[in-house]
Amino acid sequence: MNSNSKEGVILSVDPLSCLHDEPVHIKVSGLKPNQDVTLRTSMKDVRNVQFVSYAHYRANGNGEVDVNEMKSLGGQYKGLFPMGLFGSLVPAPNEYKYTRFFKKDVENPNIVTVGVYDGHVSIEALCVSEEMKPLSSVIHERHYMGPGVQRIPVRYGKVRGSLFLPPGDGPFPGIVDMFGTAGGLLEYRSAQFASRGFASLALAFFNYDDLPKGLEEFDIAYFEEAVEYLLKHEKVLHSGVGCIGISKGADLAASMATFIPSVVACVAINGYFAPVEKGIRVKDKFYPAFPQKYDHMRMTDDGIFMPLTCRPELRAVERLMFPLEKCNAAFLFIVGADDRDVASESHAQLAYQYFSSQDYKNDYHVESYPGAGHLIEPPYSPHCYASFQHSAMGPICWGGTAKYHTECQVDAWEKVQRFFWHHLVEKSKGDDDSQLYNIPVKSHL
Structure with missing residues (x-):
């Protein structure tokens, strides 16, 4: 479930591939106790417009973040919102602000990149800074057409x-x-x-x-x-x-x-x-x-x-x-x-x-x-x-x-x-x- 990690940090998205109307479970392990982190999702629509979402979390005493059980402390949303990193996707700071996400190529899935970053950082820093590298990242697929459709x-x-x-x-x-x-x-x-x-x-x-x-x-x-x-x-x-x-x-x-x-x-x-x-x-x-x-x-x-x-x-x-x-x-x-x-x-x-x-x-x-x-x-x-x-x-x-x-x-x-x-x-x-x-x-x- 983890495609790229460093420093022992593991980000998991379960399942890695699912139908678009299904929820996923996002967890992070291998963090320091009470470490502040930022979770970020990103995907592009048919016009190549990038949509992003981010949320700030604090790891528990075991160095874990579980979005199904823990509240976001800031970012695109606050509070308990397990699918908030998907429901709150908005155009990236460099895109036209009032753009609606459109999907026309339904035979191919939406490709979502999910990453976890050290500290509570802004969406501008996540999208602009080339030095901002994730502690761990995962590629997740969301399908509109199930097998055999x-x-x-x-x-x-x-x-x-x-x-x-x-x-x-x-x-x-x-x-x-x-x-x-x-x-x-x-x-x-x-x-x-x-x-x-x-x-x-x-x-x-x-x-x-x-x-x-x-x-x-x-x-x-x-x-x-x-x-x-x-x-x-x-x-x-x-x-x-x-x-x-x-x-x-x-x-x-x-x-x-x-x-x-x-x-x-x-x-x-x-x-x-x-x-x-x-x-x-x-x-x-x-x-x-x-x-x-x-x-x-x-x-x-x-x-x-x-x-x-x-x-x-x-x-x-x-x-x-x-x-x-x-x-x-x-x-x-x-x-x-x-x-x-x-x-x-x-x-x-x-x-x-x-x-x-x-x-x-x-x-x-x-x-x-x-x-x-x-x-x-x-x-x-x-x-x-x-x-x-x-x-x-x-x-x-x-x-x-x-x-x-x-x-x-x-x-x-x-x-x-x-x-x-x-x-x-x-x-x-x-x-x-x-x-x-x-x-x-x-x-x-």
Whole structure:
């Protein structure tokens, strides 16, 4: 578990290679009793941007540091945060501060360098000084695709994306997976779904291949075609599919659950339940867009645009909401209570109230996470407080704090898997007990 050490210091990361949604155990031994040390992680994204995190620890009387049991005394975070060296990764001091970590090459793992250094040192010293050598270092791999997972590029009619299939013959529960106004094709969540037993279609809807370069009016027919593709696949269960979306993808997921009968389970993360930015056409009816998110904002002292979101009134939202009561799907609303981009908690509660007032027959549930921001992703994705957004032409605040946001991502990821497994697998077998959510057993690589 140790790749490079001196002076008898041993740094271990267990396991050395694992799936990206799995935690690791970091320990250091061979130190002097009560020795001050700095732990540092570093990895690069698809654009070669370096992300780093560091934390200060003090060895115990045996000359050991165990991040699972000991509190950080300073650095990127303080206190007990076992996966803090991953959840709090931020752009290095020489990089643009407001950069979001992006992974597009999901067939190759993230390579993380973990090092331990003598003394409590700054991140600037760790990143700049050539004389700063680690007492011990380890190379750790974090995989998005488990063994045997397949990635299949999709060009089906107008549909563009990538299908990820688990190993084996299936059939597997199918999911349509969408992100927000970043555009393009983001595959890392679908790759991780497939590593956990789901057939997941990472669906692009603009700024990819021959799709429109910018956000334009949507047509539900495009998403119907994507569902058709999944249901026709021999390795996908034909009893119904799920959909998941974050931000703009959340309102697209809600529209799919409303207007496509074969969508039976919907996860909406920090979004609206009416069209936002651009409207959507459903046959001969057009649903206009909710008012622009970025019409009103202020700039903080450190140059971040802070959207001025407020709690929407139910009556105003109802006029623009999809007719959710007519749909055939179960809903799980994932909410970051510190979302600074969208009043997502208010919108989710309004949707919940709306379902309740309609005596909605299917499951609907809100999971709200204090301290979590807008960009809720699978576990141990680096927390991004703010990043450059083209629609605002500047850095937008997403909110959240690294520790609570990371804990949210771990809990939400498990709940999302259980939700889909129940509604796409167990209920298709006639099991209606919502407490019997079972998901494939996790295993290290």
